[in-house]
Amino acid sequence: MLLSRQLTCCLQQNSRLLVFGHRYISQAAAKIDVDFDYDGPLMKTEVPGPRSRELMKQLSGIQNADAVHFFCNYEESRGNYLVDVDGNRMLDLYSQISSIPIGYSHPSLIKLLQQPQNLSTFVNRPALGILPPENFAERLKESLLSVAPKGLPQVITMACGSCSNENAFKAIFLWYRNKERGHNNITKEELESCIINQPPGCPDYAMLSFMGSFHGRTLGCLATTHSKAIHKLDIPSLDWPIAPFPRLKYPLEDFVKENQQEEARCLEEVEDLIVKYRKKKKIVAGIIVEPIQSEGGDNHASDDFFRKLRDIARKHGCAFLVDEVQTGCGCTGKFWAHEHWGLDDPADVVSFSKKMMTGGFFHKEEFRPNAPYRIFNTWLGDPSKNLLLAEVIKVIKREDLLNNATHAGKALLTGLLDLQARYPHLISRVRGRGTFCSFDTPNDATRNKLITIARNKGVVLGGCGDRSIRFRPTLIFKDHHAHLFLNIFSDILANFKNRNPGTSWSEPEQVFEQRL
């Protein structure tokens, strides 16, 4: 109690210094998006503040709330700024685990809700697969199909990222089995055995995935997720092949040959695994990969690696599923991160969710289920999310937000490289594409401290892997936001060097990053 009061007192004294808009900000950062975005962070308490802590206790009575960072006032949150229940306003570079496309409370989305003709879409959620609304196909055309990846004209919507990948797997298994079967005659034995989970009806197919990948947390997805033990411990899984993902050395220009060798080693292992698993009668029907491994630590590989991987999939008759749940929707400067590979035939299936508001997957014609109800569930997504997405895509196009991501991302990456040069003991392996940037810290503890300090200075950051900090701002994150962040973070790093326990750099005891 006393400690907590002292902390609060101490932080209140600090709060005057923490109004960064006035003290550290460069000229570029002073720009204001008048009627929408705020002009800078504004801190009133430590975070989580007293109101957040009170609410955490309440929520703790209902469910494990140890992952909660703080409670938010979404009504007051705008643009790139997240406002908490203690009145703190923070520049949000994490955007709800990369799931807010065009900022909080975007006027265009608010307007949609205010139009009487849209109300029905929010209260009458249909079973889309059997009783779609009149404008369903039209809305898919103006939203998802207007940004369909090259060569993938078919799309199925789902409610979340995990369901998107689960159903993409299923579409791949159906496709593979049809190919293998070579005809439409399904045997009685297949029909009967599948009901009781046995072959031949349930064939022993597998998806090949990569170490460090994250593709979701339901049982099928989880069998392809290999990022952190806490996601997988104590959950039964499937014996599916797992290939190594390249571990690139930075700066890339200094390790060209080593990195090429590393990528070649991983690709060789992919082929070996496909062959090895086929020998034990477990068929690799598809390969799933993220264009940038996100949850697993922002692990990049070269465009050349992915081009070769795509060729391997084709060579061995495996479907190539690109998981763009986190990399999709423009943050890398292209709408889909796989566009950077420059391929005519980049993928067979592409899954999405998060910033796309709705989950789902695009696929080639040949992956279209050959009968109704094979890829199906009650809701199959939610037309209200399709409505929001259509507007989001209009805003992305109207405001040229892909180019903005490239531009703002360059400002951010340049600044990070500069900080890396100045603080090499704290920052390494700076990397990124568009605003999808990250860097490594020396260890888990330092990473978590930096995130906590930044938060108390008015910047929300996210961690990934075991020591990385990832940037996942909205698409309306501009150069001036990058400069604003860089000024604040530069100051944090300057002070971090001399940091001693017991100073005013108080750190909440709550461990909010992933454990185990």
Added chain:
Amino acid sequence: MLLSRQLTCCLQQNSRLLVFGHRYISQAAAKIDVDFDYDGPLMKTEVPGPRSRELMKQLSGIQNADAVHFFCNYEESRGNYLVDVDGNRMLDLYSQISSIPIGYSHPSLIKLLQQPQNLSTFVNRPALGILPPENFAERLKESLLSVAPKGLPQVITMACGSCSNENAFKAIFLWYRNKERGHNNITKEELESCIINQPPGCPDYAMLSFMGSFHGRTLGCLATTHSKAIHKLDIPSLDWPIAPFPRLKYPLEDFVKENQQEEARCLEEVEDLIVKYRKKKKIVAGIIVEPIQSEGGDNHASDDFFRKLRDIARKHGCAFLVDEVQTGCGCTGKFWAHEHWGLDDPADVVSFSKKMMTGGFFHKEEFRPNAPYRIFNTWLGDPSKNLLLAEVIKVIKREDLLNNATHAGKALLTGLLDLQARYPHLISRVRGRGTFCSFDTPNDATRNKLITIARNKGVVLGGCGDRSIRFRPTLIFKDHHAHLFLNIFSDILANFKNRNPGTSWSEPEQVFEQRL
């Protein structure tokens, strides 16, 4: 073309006769909910009509649309009536696969959307597990916790039914492993092996399920789903135990002893399977069961069966997971169907979705994950659905809709029993609880014909199993709607006897029910 024109012509002539509100309706059915519900079906074309068929073609270019029944005008749909894009207004006894709780366009829900303070909830979807809105705990209390099943004070929200069951399985596996481990020391071997899908980190645990069950379509759920081949064919699965579910003989009062024996046989098999699987080192961590098997054919078992099954779970240390995705939210006359069992400790975990607007599961304290991020995903449901649900529950309480379900269900069931007595060659095994009613037809073809004819007469019905018709009306389905339906259906059955191909009883060629 000519045939189609003749059909249209014929149907237009019929349409005058098809205005049921005036011709066949009993006094009770004439009641009108003035400002919300319509007063009866109104048919203008066959269903699907020309506009629906045009839209089907459009959608077919984007995805397999063979499951689509027709396209809807949700703006014009109200209460128990679904309006299609050809202006046909149908009494809806299927309610989007049982997922519309208080009817279409309910004024209370529309009002919610119109309140400016709620707009933010619909446009700023948070990552609930890390950055919940201020009112999150409060909203859970006024919605989900206000209807929490006995003894289950903890709740976690999810986006859909499959994710609810997948995560309920995971919570059960964590619980079982903690129990088995007996301490908190996790070994290095466990941490390392789980990342690559291997034991001991990924133990060989299983969920026991029942033949005929439906628990979802993602890979984990699908391993416990055994209703139809089309759901499972060509998808790899897990070797998890599957027990027989009682196949009761009707009328129940004539087969008391046979049905008791049948239930005893199934329960014995459950115990045998648990023991048998343990012997081969596959541990049954939990049992999942629907209070009434829905998708699988509306298969009921006695309350006594479930009480004994619950005891078996307890005896063998297995978690008891009751899947109330379809049976929950009041349609059986109790908020949860398992309340009919009259147990003090009915379940360890209860999953929900559909009419609850949000997915999720309730559980006992002991099933609470022991660390953050173990049961987690980006969205963990959607606060906008919690907002709608809170209002739905208020309406259910205010309008006493549980008693209404009992009352209207009785009217429906009584009428169905009467029809069964009159048309025993067409209707058998009439059964139900609340409005959750169903009956069998002689075969798949007859069932599908009856559904098609009913639809063209202004009534939307759903099928389940291989020959059943199930009733899944909204909770505002009243006695007079039951009478309205019974009058229409009675007429259909009377005509069905003498039915010849080529008469005006035209049936769309489109097969909309499940195939294979």
